[in-house]
Amino acid sequence: MSATTATKSTTTSFASALNTAMSDAMENDPSVVVFGEDVGTLGGVFRITDGLTKRFGENRCFDTPLAESGIAGTAVGMAINGMRPVIEMQFDAFAYPSLEQIFSHIAKMANRTRGNVRLPIVIRIPYGGGVGGVEHHCDSSEAYYAHTPGLKVFTPATVADAYLMLREAIDSEDPVVFFEPKKLYWSKEAEDLSELRAEYESGTSSRRIGAEANAQIVREGTDVSIISYGPSVSTALKAAEATAEDGISAEVLDLRSIVPFDDAALQATVEKTGRAVVVAEAQGFASVASEITARIQERCFHSLSSPVLRVTGFDIPYPAPKLEEHHLPDVDRILDTLDELQWED
Amino acid sequence: MTESTTPPPSPEIQAGSEDVTVPMGASTPEPGHQKAEQASRILEASRSFGITPEQYMLPAQQQIRMLDPEGNLISESEQGTGPGHEYPIPEDDVLLKAYEGLVAGRRINDQNYALVRQGRLAVYPSSHGQEACQVGAALGLGTQDWMFPTYRDTVSVITRGVDPLEVMVSFRGDWHCGYNPHDYKVSAMSTPLTTQLLHAVGVAHAAKLRGEDTVVLAMCGDGATSEGDFHEALNFAAVFEVPVVFFVQNNGYAISVPLSSQSAAPSLAHKAIGYGMAGEQVDGNDMVAVLATLRRAVHLARENSTPLLLEATTYRMQAHTNADDDTRYRDSEEVEQWKRKDPLKRMRTFLTNKGLLDEATEERISAKAEEIAASLRQAMTTEPKGDPLELFEHVYAEPTAQLHEQRDQLADELTRAEEGGHA
Numbered sequence: 001m002s003a004t005t006a007t008k009s010t011t012t013s014f015a016s017a018l019n020t021a022m023s024d025a026m027e028n029d030p031s032v033v034v035f036g037e038d039v040g041t042l043g044g045v046f047r048i049t050d051g052l053t054k055r056f057g058e059n060r061c062f063d064t065p066l067a068e069s070g071i072a073g074t075a076v077g078m079a080i081n082g083m084r085p086v087i088e089m090q091f092d093a094f095a096y097p098s099l100e101q102i103f104s105h106i107a108k109m110a111n112r113t114r115g116n117v118r119l120p121i122v123i124r125i126p127y128g129g130g131v132g133g134v135e136h137h138c139d140s141s142e143a144y145y146a147h148t149p150g151l152k153v154f155t156p157a158t159v160a161d162a163y164l165m166l167r168e169a170i171d172s173e174d175p176v177v178f179f180e181p182k183k184l185y186w187s188k189e190a191e192d193l194s195e196l197r198a199e200y201e202s203g204t205s206s207r208r209i210g211a212e213a214n215a216q217i218v219r220e221g222t223d224v225s226i227i228s229y230g231p232s233v234s235t236a237l238k239a240a241e242a243t244a245e246d247g248i249s250a251e252v253l254d255l256r257s258i259v260p261f262d263d264a265a266l267q268a269t270v271e272k273t274g275r276a277v278v279v280a281e282a283q284g285f286a287s288v289a290s291e292i293t294a295r296i297q298e299r300c301f302h303s304l305s306s307p308v309l310r311v312t313g314f315d316i317p318y319p320a321p322k323l324e325e326h327h328l329p330d331v332d333r334i335l336d337t338l339d340e341l342q343w344e345d
Numbered sequence: 346m347t348e349s350t351t352p353p354p355s356p357e358i359q360a361g362s363e364d365v366t367v368p369m370g371a372s373t374p375e376p377g378h379q380k381a382e383q384a385s386r387i388l389e390a391s392r393s394f395g396i397t398p399e400q401y402m403l404p405a406q407q408q409i410r411m412l413d414p415e416g417n418l419i420s421e422s423e424q425g426t427g428p429g430h431e432y433p434i435p436e437d438d439v440l441l442k443a444y445e446g447l448v449a450g451r452r453i454n455d456q457n458y459a460l461v462r463q464g465r466l467a468v469y470p471s472s473h474g475q476e477a478c479q480v481g482a483a484l485g486l487g488t489q490d491w492m493f494p495t496y497r498d499t500v501s502v503i504t505r506g507v508d509p510l511e512v513m514v515s516f517r518g519d520w521h522c523g524y525n526p527h528d529y530k531v532s533a534m535s536t537p538l539t540t541q542l543l544h545a546v547g548v549a550h551a552a553k554l555r556g557e558d559t560v561v562l563a564m565c566g567d568g569a570t571s572e573g574d575f576h577e578a579l580n581f582a583a584v585f586e587v588p589v590v591f592f593v594q595n596n597g598y599a600i601s602v603p604l605s606s607q608s609a610a611p612s613l614a615h616k617a618i619g620y621g622m623a624g625e626q627v628d629g630n631d632m633v634a635v636l637a638t639l640r641r642a643v644h645l646a647r648e649n650s651t652p653l654l655l656e657a658t659t660y661r662m663q664a665h666t667n668a669d670d671d672t673r674y675r676d677s678e679e680v681e682q683w684k685r686k687d688p689l690k691r692m693r694t695f696l697t698n699k700g701l702l703d704e705a706t707e708e709r710i711s712a713k714a715e716e717i718a719a720s721l722r723q724a725m726t727t728e729p730k731g732d733p734l735e736l737f738e739h740v741y742a743e744p745t746a747q748l749h750e751q752r753d754q755l756a757d758e759l760t761r762a763e764e765g766g767h768a
Contacts, residue, residue: 070581074550152741
């Protein structure tokens with residue numbers, strides 16, 4: 001994807017990048033503990049925690065009773081008492097029983113106690129569709145969390161970010177909801193984990209999310225900005241490639257972090273191109289895509305040559321597997337939308 | 346794993362010994378159903394008392410009570426105690442300290458109630474009538490232990506040592522929590538019901554993983570036992586074998602809804618056995634019994650690294666809060682009946698009979714309580730002006746760019762208001 005990847009001889013999967021990020025964090029810091037449903041002996045239903053119990057013991061990576069509020073709620077207590085819990089919600093929609101703990105305590109504790117009690121918790125959530133999952137296994141639930149002050153919301157779209165951003169999330173003093181696009185779990189890229197480890201541990205990575213968010217341009221262009229995150233970034237890139245054949249040069253921005261949000265990067269790309277399309281899998285009404293669109297309008301109005309358009313899921317419950325292709329934003333729907341951007345002037 | 350200091354099973358133990366050899370089915374697990382290490386802990390504990398695991402986990406036949414409604418010590422055979430349910434009466438100095446706490450607690454409740462009526466306090470959920478539970482909760486813990494209180498547990502929190510003025514910050518409406526939980530090992534008083542029980546379990550779990558000696562007291566009310574987190578907390582605590590004492594103050598009502606509409610269980614303490622832990626019921630208006638049961642529960646939790654559930658039966662003498670009208674759901678006769686079982690009067694009678702309370706001591710104790718009340722009144726006369734810009738300070742360790750912008754906006758509004766620019 002980027003120029004640097006071409007030089008790498010090793011390929012790494014998204015799943016192993018996440019796994020290594022956790023084991024490196026556990027190696028470096030004895031207060032890091034991993035727990036959730038089936039994360040121990042089994043290594044998680046997606047095998048993201050594979051081998052952690054064997055390597056670090058049952059005190060560091062363990063199975064809990066099957067209760068998501070219990071997982072999130074005990075993580076609060078663990079964090080109060082000096083640990084850095086990394087908890088796994090098995091699937092996006094299975095996290096809903098934990099929402100009271102997340103919204104009322106994890107998000108608010110630091111503020112409630114004037115910064116005296118910070119909760120460095122990472123809530124890992126496999127999310128999104130495109131994997132033929134049945135009902136309750138494919139939700140894009142990021143808006144609920146992004147709407148809740150006190151939570152950070154990260155979602156990596158590349159193997160490098162899977163490693164770097166999870167390391168950063170675990171080291172964050174704030175709670176981070178870490179959305180893992182499950183359709184990317186088995187994707188591989190030319191990345192070397194030892195190089196990523198060195199980059200992260202140097203403390204000088206230019207890819208740190210930090211407080212400013214640090215969205216990345218993943219394809220440069222001049223005519224239109226396609227703004228995306230998580231599972232939709234690869235679709236946006238494919239659309240950009242396709243539209244180049246029609247002579248339209250699309251720039252693609254990967255937000256990486258929804259909270260904090262990189263307004264500066266958003267503004268820079270839209271001011272440069274004058275047109276914007278926002279792409280996200282989640283249903284569009286009152287969504288992260290709505291928020292991005294509003295921010296463009298507030299900040300870039302005078303640079304815009306056409307209305308800002310969105311390509312999102314429909315406002316329906318996530319469809320059954322055989323119908324999901326009609327729901328998910330795809331390259332054709334993005335191209336259709338790009339066509340509507342008043343190119344004739 | 347924490348080493349148990351309970352005595353090893355002894356063949357000499359008589360009571361219920363026949364049953365002890367055939368426990369619970371946990372000793373002969375089905376293939377694929379092994380585990381139940383906690384069952385063996387319960388088994389060990391019950392054996393050490395010479396009773397069956399069921400006899401150990403189920404509450405005693407009657408709630409534990411040392412004082413009659415007038416405050417006279419009742420005979421040991423009528424206290425409800427028995428093998429595995431032994432509750433020795435605490436030492437004199439502990440009893441006296443508890444009385445001191447009761448007097449101060451009552452004074453705090455009544456002072457704050459008055460401050461609300463005068464409009465000087467935004468809200469105060471009073472624990473008038475529940476002071477024995479409030480004081481017992483704090484005195485049962487060691488300094489290394491943690492307490493997880495609810496919004497009605499102000500007296501517990503103050504008895505634990507938190508500065509009363511810091512506690513009142515939230516009721517005055519200045520900020521959500523006015524003290525640093527780490528300074529006192531007292532969490533922020535929880536408003537969402539029973540959510541804090543899971544936090545308590547997590548604190549105990551972290552301590553156990555590091556091999557620290559920490560017992561956690563998790564407090565909730567009767568209505569809260571209907572919440573899902575109550576179940577999850579007890580289950581997690583039992584499965585992970587962590588030393589948490591779940592302390593339920595059953596004051597009869599969840600705002601207006603009586604216990605009979607919350608639960609069909611024989612008692613709330615009976616719920617314990619379903620999780621594989623011991624449960625006990627205590628007369629929550631009997632300071633001596635509350636102290637005895639809580640101290641033993643904390644001791645057993647510490648020694649065996651197991652959770653326990655203690656239900657104290659008590660009564661909320663005042664309305665839920667100032668916004669509530671309790672005459673709509675309970676009659677004054679019921680309230681009068683409970684008035685006769687007042688924990689403060691009972692303890693005073695008991696200590697006087699015991700020769701521990703003379704006039705001089707009583708005066709000293711009242712003066713101390715008056716001091717706290719005066720400091721509360723004093724705090725309410727000053728109107729601390731909070732800094733509105735602090736609103737953005739603690740949301741994240743480092744404010745986001747968006748919060749910086751919003752902070753600047755508010756700062757600008759404040760400046761213009763000060764200059765009179767905003768009419």
